[in-house]
Amino acid sequence: MREGREANFLVATGVPGLEIASVEEIGQVYYRGVKVIDRLSGRAGE
Numbered sequence: 001m002r003e004g005r006e007a008n009f010l011v012a013t014g015v016p017g018l019e020i021a022s023v024e025e026i027g028q029v030y031y032r033g034v035k036v037i038d039r040l041s042g043r044a045g046e
Contacts, residue, residue: 008032011040 003023011028013019029037
């Protein structure tokens with residue numbers, strides 16, 4: 001997922017839009033109920 005795309009839910013350190021300065025700080029991204037990024041477990045979305 002690239003910057004600027006819509007995400008329904010983020011798992012990150014900090015507050016999205018205020019404290020997240022890098023996409024690397026985002027651990028998981030869910031889009032329309034589907035996990036599309038999972039950096040916490042090292043696996044791609046299912």
